[in-house]
Amino acid sequence: MIPYTPPKTVQRLPVIDFADAFSSDLGKREAVAWEIHKIARDVGFFYLVNHGVPSALVDGQFDWARRFFAAPDAVKRAVDMSLSPAGFGYERIGTQALDDGPTDLKEGFQFGTDLPPDHPYVRQGVLRYGHNLWPQELPGMRAHAQQYHAAMSVLSQRLLSIIALSLQLPEDFFDFALGTPIATQRMLHYPPQPADAQHNQIGAGAHTDWGLVTILAQDDIGGLEVRNADGEWVRATPIHGSFVVNIGDLLQRWSNDIYHSNAHRVRNDNPAPRYSLPFFMDGDHAVTVSCLPSCCSDAHPARYAPCTIGDYLTQKVQETFGAASVLAVAP
Ligand SMILES: O=C(O)CCC(=O)C(=O)O
Numbered sequence: 001m002i003p004y005t006p007p008k009t010v011q012r013l014p015v016i017d018f019a020d021a022f023s024s025d026l027g028k029r030e031a032v033a034w035e036i037h038k039i040a041r042d043v044g045f046f047y048l049v050n051h052g053v054p055s056a057l058v059d060g061q062f063d064w065a066r067r068f069f070a071a072p073d074a075v076k077r078a079v080d081m082s083l084s085p086a087g088f089g090y091e092r093i094g095t096q097a098l099d100d101g102p103t104d105l106k107e108g109f110q111f112g113t114d115l116p117p118d119h120p121y122v123r124q125g126v127l128r129y130g131h132n133l134w135p136q137e138l139p140g141m142r143a144h145a146q147q148y149h150a151a152m153s154v155l156s157q158r159l160l161s162i163i164a165l166s167l168q169l170p171e172d173f174f175d176f177a178l179g180t181p182i183a184t185q186r187m188l189h190y191p192p193q194p195a196d197a198q199h200n201q202i203g204a205g206a207h208t209d210w211g212l213v214t215i216l217a218q219d220d221i222g223g224l225e226v227r228n229a230d231g232e233w234v235r236a237t238p239i240h241g242s243f244v245v246n247i248g249d250l251l252q253r254w255s256n257d258i259y260h261s262n263a264h265r266v267r268n269d270n271p272a273p274r275y276s277l278p279f280f281m282d283g284d285h286a287v288t289v290s291c292l293p294s295c296c297s298d299a300h301p302a303r304y305a306p307c308t309i310g311d312y313l314t315q316k317v318q319e320t321f322g323a324a325s326v327l328a329v330a331p
């Protein structure tokens with residue numbers, strides 16, 4: 001007889017093979033959705049393989065990240081995010097505190113969908129909508145970055161269609177929320193953890209992501225850690241060619257806490273610098289998030305008042321960027 005011991009939540013992040021998400025066979029898409037459903041109710045993080053994004057595109061984006069962060073300070077400051085009403089561009093080290101402690105030991109560059117000045121959201125000055133800043137001195141970065149952003153947008157749409165299935169909704173359920181979305185790609189550079197860091201000062205302080213889903217490419221240095229449902233920290237050891245996908249706060253809220261947006265953090269204990277490329281699909285700022293019909297009942301009533309995506313993100317930006325908040329966009 002094998003004595004019964006209660007199941008433990010994951011000690012290693014699960015891997016989702018996404019190949020069947022592209023199948024014309026609904027049963028195969030539903031099988032992927034069911035795997036995601038189980039994970040989303042638990043740790044909320046998984047590796048995604050067979051995702052269809054060419055490795056050369058990802059590698060090329062890492063090359064641009066290395067080139068950009070190695071550029072002279074003047075090149076980076078010329079695209080400082082303080083110059084962008086939308087909050088795009090370069091984020092100096094020490095700008096953001098994702099945990100409510102010391103500032104993070106990372107620098108970043110962020111970009112999103114380029115909108116013309118006469119787009120209604122830009123005219124209204126809606127936070128996080130506008131045009132990107134690109135470094136003049138690095139020709140070629142813009143075209144590649146836009147191609148990468150487009151691939152991430154397409155993948156996030158496919159993920160959300162499978163997530164809709166996983167919540168017993170029509171596959172196109174989230175399409176209305178992706179009208180003119182806040183879809184932010186960041187490039188991040190984490191120097192090695194310095195010996196003189198303040199107490200609890202690390203690459204990225206513990207936080208949850210704010211949007212719908214995040215799709216992260218990480219290099220092979222390691223340092224990302226995820227809190228599982230038991231409150232234990234699990235290393236998201238890099239798996240080459242995979243993305244790390246996680247559920248964000250807005251999806252947790254939309255699903256009435258059935259899906260989990262779990263905390264994670266980064267500490268680069270490697271002597272080499274670490275680079276990562278998180279993409280945040282947050283949705284259209286004007287869309288209202290209120291409990292999904294499949295997620296509330298008399299026994300499990302709605303826990304949150306309806307709110308717009310824009311209002312939720314604005315509140316989170318103010319909490320983590322403090323005085324710099326009007327300029328910031330992510331996570
Ligand atoms: O760099 C990473 O691995 C994670 C970054 C992250 O969690 C974020 O920017 O929200």
Ligand SMILES: [Fe+2]
Nearest residue numbers: 208209264331
């Ligand atoms: Fe994050």
